[in-house]
Amino acid sequence: DGGITQSPKYLFRKEGQNVTLSCEQNLNHDAMYWYRQDPGQGLRLIYYSQIVNDFQKGDIAEGYSVSREKKESFPLTVTSAQKNPTAFYLCASSIGRAAEAFFGQGTRLTVV
Amino acid sequence: AQTVTQSQPEMSVQEAETVTLSCTYDTSENNYYLFWYKQPPSRQMILVIRQEAYKQQNATENRFSVNFQKAAKSFSLKISDSQLGDTAMYFCAFVLTQGGSEKLVFGKGTKLTVNP
Numbered sequence: 001d002g003g004i005t006q007s008p009k010y011l012f013r014k015e016g017q018n019v020t021l022s023c024e025q026n027l028n029h030d031a032m033y034w035y036r037q038d039p040g041q042g043l044r045l046i047y048y049s050q051i052v053n054d055f056q057k058g059d060i061a062e063g064y065s066v067s068r069e070k071k072e073s074f075p076l077t078v079t080s081a082q083k084n085p086t087a088f089y090l091c092a093s094s095i096g097r098a099a100e101a102f103f104g105q106g107t108r109l110t111v112v
Numbered sequence: 113a114q115t116v117t118q119s120q121p122e123m124s125v126q127e128a129e130t131v132t133l134s135c136t137y138d139t140s141e142n143n144y145y146l147f148w149y150k151q152p153p154s155r156q157m158i159l160v161i162r163q164e165a166y167k168q169q170n171a172t173e174n175r176f177s178v179n180f181q182k183a184a185k186s187f188s189l190k191i192s193d194s195q196l197g198d199t200a201m202y203f204c205a206f207v208l209t210q211g212g213s214e215k216l217v218f219g220k221g222t223k224l225t226v227n228p
Contacts, residue, residue, distance in 0.1 A: 031214070031216075033215070033216055035218070040121070040220065041220060042118075042203060042218050042219055042220035042221045043203065043205075043218040043221075044218075045215055045216070045217060045218075048213070048215050048216070050213055050214065056211075056213050056215070058215065088155065090157065092157070092216070094216065097144075097145060097207035097209075097214045098145045098164070098207075100147070100159045100162065101147075101149075101157075101159075101205075101216055103156065103157035105155070105156055106155050106156075
């Protein structure tokens, strides 16, 4: 079945550590997005990519990094520079601006 | 500046009644696409309805319809015959073209509760 998969569902990180969230899609979508969701803040865009080996910063990119080496994969690294990383993270993909975006089930990151 | 604004953080409606969720947006483009997404307690995002800006006819999907006012940059969602399963966060979104790239941006959401 085609879809978009995020892993893990829950992730715990110690302060000062980097952690990588996985996002894989088999929908053959060009565009992929990472969002952070906090209560009352909606979905805030972290990074997005429209083609392989190219990506752009979103509205809250500080303390995060991404790569897009393959069309199917768009991992997000939360670095130690991100001061408040505890949040729910959503990955999405789309075939283009006119089309529906498909979302993963999310990763809940908690700093302990 | 907020690109997509949802002015109602929370709303409630009685089962079987109608409710309208508001959304305004800002763009200088003439051709764009607007979306409403639903996020139930499971947190899985689901597309509710989609509107193409160059189409004057308002989009409709079963009990869900939009009131699209292009000049006013308004895109409200009407839910008719509300059901308990409609309880969710609702997000308005559109694709913003910026610096040659396209990004999907969301409002802050409206939490809708359908009461029995």
